[in-house]
Amino acid sequence: MRSLFAILAAKTAFRINRLTGTGGTSLPGMLAQKIDKDILKKLVKNNFPRGVIVVTGTNGKTTTTKLIADILEANGISYVYNRTGSNMERGLITSVALESNIAGKVSAEVGLFEVDEAFLPKVCRAIQPNVILISNLFRDQLDRFGELDKIARSFRNLIEELDSTQLVLNADDPLVASLGYELENEKKVTYFGVGDYSGPKLQHDRTADSIFDPFTQEKLYYTQHYFSHLGKYRGKSGAFRRPKPDYQANNLKQKGIESIQFNINSASNTVELKIPGIFNVYNAMGAFAAVKASLKLEDDHIIKAIAGSAAAFGRSEVLNYNGREALILLIKNPTGLNQIIQTYLLTENDRLLVFIINDSYADGRDISWLWDSAIEDLAHYKGKILVGGSRADDMALRLKYAGKVDVLAESNEAELLKLILLHSSKRSKLFVLPTYTAMLSIRSQIVAGDELQKEYWQ
């Protein structure tokens, strides 16, 4: 009875939100939880006959979850997922409550949830997922999440408690891989990784945190180092080493900034991924491994779906802004920004480049991370650089210390949009690198402008 009211409250709140245009995805979940604190557990427990998949990790959660959703979709498997990336407990409640009838029954076969690292233990204790995919752990918004070791410890405690959950882990991230090491009661672990990489590399990568053996604390020895602390490694005196991946990406071939080609385990399993960069290869490999671990699908059916998958919201999304083609690339932390620099900015270095750095709570108040990023690798960037957001001046200062002085800073969004028009021509292409709240804001401005334009011309 209590859960019935909770579900009704969530549904009603969501409709009111819609009508008033506030569009929040956490308020309905919050109301439902107030009425029934076990609502998430109840909503998930008696549903999803083909299982529940949880995706977590610092970077790539939204893209990986979308890839899995596209695989399910292409294979005719119905699912519920937190599409908007609202990945804390309340967002999850909202996403399931909206799909359920008032008795709490959902017709979808699979539950698919992207979960914030800080909420993973609590959420997983409630919903007992069949699969947890952990893609990577990088330094990220330390003011919100705290240190990597603490997150990893909370994951390890969780994993020891869960009996029937399968783990899907990135073999190339030492801290993540160590979560599957010497597990008791023989939990099933599936590893994925990358076999080789010879594409562009940064000269100023300062983001490698987990380069020590988690058991002996000695420095790991790397035979291959891809980016941050990802690569092929082994311990010095201890037994810890990179586990052999069950699914490995080989022969990576980047095609400009359009796509990246690779094969999974054998040349006959070749994938052409429409989103470029080795970090997206990891996202695709994680999606592939999670689906293989939980559902009986043929390799080629998964690969076909991956090849057809487009970018997620605000993640290498192309928007039209007054005839300009704006590529929106969300940045949140140094490793993510470094991957954008490596994949996009080193390849197409003459486009107008716009950084928008906000420091709202959801972005992380601390902008120190800009100093850990490989901005020095932009020293030879040829295009004009504009900076905006509440910390525009900090970004301009960061660029100055990286040797880029010809930078325009404008913290007012409307003025920044004017500057963008002034410094680009119709049909030109530009890069926009916003933090999270800046992405939501600039995206809505650009989309609204685009629709206004369409209305005008129609």
Added chain:
Amino acid sequence: MKPIKIVHLYPERMSIYGDYGNIIALRQRMDWRGIKNSVENIEVGSKIPVDADLIFIGGGQDKGQVIVSEDLALKAEPIKQFVESGGALLAVCGGYQLLGEYFISNDYGQLKGIGLFNVVSKATNDRMIGNIVVQSDRFGRLIGFENHSGSTEYIGPAQPLGRVLKGFGNNPTDKLEGIIYKNAIGTYLHGSFLPKNPKVCDWLIAKAIAKSGQSIKLKPLSDSLEKRARSSSIGRP
């Protein structure tokens, strides 16, 4: 001229929260003035070079600090001698704590410090997080971001880096922040600290030049972007 040697202590284990920004700022502000400089990274197991002019140590994860604390015990004498003979030193956050007498961590018990600074630190259950503004007699207004659970108190004579105008500083009650001892500074300010506080950066450079036995007058630089970044940061929550 002889290049100014910066020693970056434990960059692999003690480089969190944009600590590299301090090295970047030190080097650039020397490069812009044509002052030759180099950086030597010193990790666990290596010795402090005798020709060091400036030492920097940043903050780390608690786990990393355990190993660093053990290794620092072996470096305690050379570091103290370096500071006593006029060497310039900057220690931020975890580095500040470990150059004090001791740090009592939540998970790993008491970590021994080297006792360069007259401070003791103890982990608390509340993190002190946010933008911080400090008024310093020597440097004027200092601007940064703090993120620490360690609470630091002075033991014996100590000169604070400054008074806290906004934020926490050493601990939730004193309204004091950091420490200066000879040419060594300990502080909780990230941000990164030196790019937005060029006066401190130039002071450290001047002390390092003096340590190297050379006399070079520091030419003023245009700090207009630094000033803008400082004033827009002060207004942030």
